[in-house]
Amino acid sequence: MNFSDQELIDGIARGDLRVVARLITLAENGVPRARAVQRAIFPRTGKAHVVGVTGAPGAGKSTLVDQLARTWRARGKKVAILAVDPTSPFSGGAILGDRIRMNHTSEDPSIYIRSMATRGSLGGLSKATLDAIQILDAAGFDLILVETVGVGQAEVDIVRTADTCLVVLVPGMGDSVQIIKAGILEIADLFVINKADREGADLLHRDLRILLSLAEAGTDRWEPLITRTIATTGEGAGEVVDGVQSHSEWIRNSARGKEKRLGILEHNIIQLLTEVTLERTLSSKRDLLKKLVADCYERKVDPYSAVEQLLAPSI
Amino acid sequence: MNFSDQELIDGIARGDLRVVARLITLAENGVPRARAVQRAIFPRTGKAHVVGVTGAPGAGKSTLVDQLARTWRARGKKVAILAVDPTSPFSGGAILGDRIRMNHTSEDPSIYIRSMATRGSLGGLSKATLDAIQILDAAGFDLILVETVGVGQAEVDIVRTADTCLVVLVPGMGDSVQIIKAGILEIADLFVINKADREGADLLHRDLRILLSLAEAGTDRWEPLITRTIATTGEGAGEVVDGVQSHSEWIRNSARGKEKRLGILEHNIIQLLTEVTLERTLSSKRDLLKKLVADCYERKVDPYSAVEQLLAPSI
Numbered sequence: 220m221n222f223s224d225q226e227l228i229d230g231i232a233r234g235d236l237r238v239v240a241r242l243i244t245l246a247e248n249g250v251p252r253a254r255a256v257q258r259a260i261f262p263r264t265g266k267a268h269v270v271g272v273t274g275a276p277g278a279g280k281s282t283l284v285d286q287l288a289r290t291w292r293a294r295g296k297k298v299a300i301l302a303v304d305p306t307s308p309f310s311g312g313a314i315l316g317d318r319i320r321m322n323h324t325s326e327d328p329s330i331y332i333r334s335m336a337t338r339g340s341l342g343g344l345s346k347a348t349l350d351a352i353q354i355l356d357a358a359g360f361d362l363i364l365v366e367t368v369g370v371g372q373a374e375v376d377i378v379r380t381a382d383t384c385l386v387v388l389v390p391g392m393g394d395s396v397q398i399i400k401a402g403i404l405e406i407a408d409l410f411v412i413n414k415a416d417r418e419g420a421d422l423l424h425r426d427l428r429i430l431l432s433l434a435e436a437g438t439d440r441w442e443p444l445i446t447r448t449i450a451t452t453g454e455g456a457g458e459v460v461d462g463v464q465s466h467s468e469w470i471r472n473s474a475r476g477k478e479k480r481l482g483i484l485e486h487n488i489i490q491l492l493t494e495v496t497l498e499r500t501l502s503s504k505r506d507l508l509k510k511l512v513a514d515c516y517e518r519k520v521d522p523y524s525a526v527e528q529l530l531a532p533s534i
Numbered sequence: 535m536n537f538s539d540q541e542l543i544d545g546i547a548r549g550d551l552r553v554v555a556r557l558i559t560l561a562e563n564g565v566p567r568a569r570a571v572q573r574a575i576f577p578r579t580g581k582a583h584v585v586g587v588t589g590a591p592g593a594g595k596s597t598l599v600d601q602l603a604r605t606w607r608a609r610g611k612k613v614a615i616l617a618v619d620p621t622s623p624f625s626g627g628a629i630l631g632d633r634i635r636m637n638h639t640s641e642d643p644s645i646y647i648r649s650m651a652t653r654g655s656l657g658g659l660s661k662a663t664l665d666a667i668q669i670l671d672a673a674g675f676d677l678i679l680v681e682t683v684g685v686g687q688a689e690v691d692i693v694r695t696a697d698t699c700l701v702v703l704v705p706g707m708g709d710s711v712q713i714i715k716a717g718i719l720e721i722a723d724l725f726v727i728n729k730a731d732r733e734g735a736d737l738l739h740r741d742l743r744i745l746l747s748l749a750e751a752g753t754d755r756w757e758p759l760i761t762r763t764i765a766t767t768g769e770g771a772g773e774v775v776d777g778v779q780s781h782s783e784w785i786r787n788s789a790r791g792k793e794k795r796l797g798i799l800e801h802n803i804i805q806l807l808t809e810v811t812l813e814r815t816l817s818s819k820r821d822l823l824k825k826l827v828a829d830c831y832e833r834k835v836d837p838y839s840a841v842e843q844l845l846a847p848s849i
Binding site: 254257261262264349485488489493495496500512513515516522524525529530 | 569572573576577579580590664668795796799800802803804806807808810811812815816823824826827828830831833836837838839840841844845
């Protein structure tokens with residue numbers, strides 16, 4: 220399908236899903252006119268609430284995300300799911316793509332689901348995710364659920380772009396110090412103990428409370444909630460949705476909440492800045508890079524001098 | 535201790551551990567003269583073999599790394615361990631630091647151990663790790679073991695800077711598709727099935743073989759090895775060390791190996807380039823960034839235009 224820029228802009232304003240899908244693809248592929256369209260629709264954004272969901276592989280995130288999406292749907296909200304994956308270039312993404320589709324069993328056509336995966340090795344995933352969020356926001360989605368695969372830095376970066384961060388844990392998967400290791404304690408607004416019927420749920424709950432009690436207290440501070448779910452049956456999904464609602468009110472109405480939103484924006488701009496810089500340097504200086512790599516290999520140039528040469532203005 | 539630049543350069547050449555520790559700290563703190571010293575010692579680098587070790591939390595990486603270090607020591611090699619952690623700013627790193635020290639029980643003073651953790655939120659970890667590797671390399675270490683915490687993108691980025699990548703797995707922790715999810719299949723040169731006395735080791739071994747058989751075959755290609763260990767007893771450590779040795783010969787003597795080393799260098803230069811660019815833009819344009827964030831919040835400026843303004847040459 221070929222849409223003109225104006226058709227894209229109008230389609231987004233109408234919430235046309237074909238246009239949404241098309242524009243996300245154009246943005247993913249770095250088509251220049253996507254950026255112009257995104258600028259035009261930017262004033263429409265800022266209404267959606269973005270919920271990041273992260274946690275260890277096998278924690279049941281996809282199932283939980285489905286249940287949350289259904290709960291919001293039942294409450295009359297327009298919901299989109301972005302499943303973000305640092306796909307292996309090795310597997311070409313096919314195995315994974317199928318897996319995600321299988322995991323998201325929801326047949327509800329009113330829930331928009333999109334998988335996003337890294338194409339190249341050089342990241343770009345944060346930018347693609349930010350673009351998709353912006354497009355969905357402008358298209359009138361009330362809730363955008365961003366689901367990531369693991370708990371590494373890339374996931375933390377992506378989840379940080381969310382207004383509310385859910386961290387999904389399961390009883391009996393490593394001790395709680397691992398939570399700190401992954402660096403996710405400070406980004407969690409809600410902890411979800413999934414598979415809460417398993418042994419160890421009480422212990423995990425208690426450990427989390429202790430870890431959270433170590434955090435600095437503040438009058439205006441958000442105190443992370445701990446909820447329990449059994450995603451396969453939907454148990455507890457309502458409570459999580461209520462928790463997100465409370466956090467959404469906090470982030471929109473308190474001074475510290477505004478601070479957090481400014482922090483998210485700053486983070487997003489810095490992510491974009493990094494990717495744009497990299498893209499420009501590498502597209503215009505491919506040959507120089509290749510030469511410098513060979514020189515470093517021969518120990519003729521050190522990596523810092525190589526970087527200086529790459530950053531020097533072109534003649 | 536205050537060393538002059540020349541004392542630092544000479545100390546590294548002698549392999550003086552106090553100087554090594556000092557220079558790594560200077561580099562971590564971004565002290566400008568560290569860079570000058572690093573340039574001076576760069577020609578001494580390129581001899582060390584860098585082994586990256588990654589895997590899920592709880593896979594027993596620290597114990598395995600200790601065993602490997604001891605095995606190499608026993609074979610007369612000079613060994614350093616870098617334990618790299620995306621530490622939580624929340625915990626201030628203290629809990630984690632202790633944990634690492636506890637995990638590395640090795641009392642052998644001839645094995646140099648250093649923990650590296652993110653200080654700020656803006657990464658810099660890859661640069662710090664690359665700096666430390668370079669310094670240790672110049673100081674005459676034969677083997678540098680870089681151990682990371684998780685299997686996220688940051689870990690993959692760090693492990694990619696290694697000549698040989700070990701991926702540590704344990705039986706019964708999630709199915710094998712998760713391996714692909716984490717995007718680590720294509721970076722592994724050796725798979726180590728640790729805790730191999732556990733149930734499920736045979737199944738994991740078989741699954742890995744099947745996954746590897748899906749990879750493109752090539753005459754000159756490195757075929758990832760699969761080894762089994764019980765790190766707590768040291769069983770299998772010798773086999774892993776032999777495997778790394780084979781890989782080291784492959785990477786140094788084959789055309790594809792050279793290609794891989796060039797790829798590592800390119801990756802390193804790009805990492806440095808990103809961090810240097812970010813650092814410069816943000817140090818000189820803090821106020822502009824703050825203003826643009828506020829403008830984006832009010833929807834007066836869109837993030838892409840903000841990035842353009844940040845990238846515009848200063849007047």
